[in-house]
Amino acid sequence: MNEANQRVGETAGQIDPAANAAASGEAAADAVAAAEARALESRNNYLRAVAEMENFRKRTDREIENARKFAIERFAQELVPVSDALEAGIEAGTANPGGPALLEGAQATLRELHRAFDKAGIKIIDPAGQPFDPAWHEAMVAQESTEHPANTVVAVIQKGYSLNGRLLRPARVVVSKAAAAN
Numbered sequence: 001m002n003e004a005n006q007r008v009g010e011t012a013g014q015i016d017p018a019a020n021a022a023a024s025g026e027a028a029a030d031a032v033a034a035a036e037a038r039a040l041e042s043r044n045n046y047l048r049a050v051a052e053m054e055n056f057r058k059r060t061d062r063e064i065e066n067a068r069k070f071a072i073e074r075f076a077q078e079l080v081p082v083s084d085a086l087e088a089g090i091e092a093g094t095a096n097p098g099g100p101a102l103l104e105g106a107q108a109t110l111r112e113l114h115r116a117f118d119k120a121g122i123k124i125i126d127p128a129g130q131p132f133d134p135a136w137h138e139a140m141v142a143q144e145s146t147e148h149p150a151n152t153v154v155a156v157i158q159k160g161y162s163l164n165g166r167l168l169r170p171a172r173v174v175v176s177k178a179a180a181a182n
Helices: 002-014 017-070 072-094 101-120
Strands: 120-125 137-144 151-157 160-163 167-171 171-177
Touching: 072 101, 072 160, 072 167, 101 120, 137 151
Parallel strands: 137 171
Antiparallel strands: 120 160, 151 171, 160 167
16 A cells, blocks of 8 residues: 555645646746747837837938939039129120120129029139138149238139039139248
C-alpha cells in the first residue's frame, strides 16, 4: 500500500490547485508585460507617423510657397534685357534729342515696366557707391581710386535684378582698389 499511497500522492501533487494558481499568475504577468511592450511600441510608431506627416505637410507648404514666389523666374529673366534696352534707348535719346515725344514714350514704358517688376517681386540692384558684395555683384574691372575706399562700387556697367530675394542677374560693376604706391 505504500506504493499505492505514494502514487496517489504524486498524482495529487500534480493536481495541486496552489501550484496551478502560481503558474497561471506568472503566465498572466508575462502576458501583461508582453501586451504593455506591444502597446508602447504601437504608441511610438504612432508618434513617429504623426511627426513624419507633420514634417511632410511643412515641407509641402514650403515647396508650394517657393513655387508661387519663383514661378515667373524664367519670364522675369526674359524681361530684364527689355528693361536694359529701354534704358539704353532713353540714354541715347537724352544725349541726342531727336524726338522728345519718342523719348517721353520710352520713359513712360520704362516706368510701367518697373511698376510691373515691383508687383511681381523683381527688384533692381543698382549698387553705385555701396561696398562690393560678390553674392550680388560681378566685378568687371578693378580701378585704382583715391576718392573711394577699396572694394567700393565706383560705377555700374549693367544693373542687376533679384526675384523675391533670389538673384536673377548680378549687377556688373567697376570696383575701386587702393592706389598703388609710387
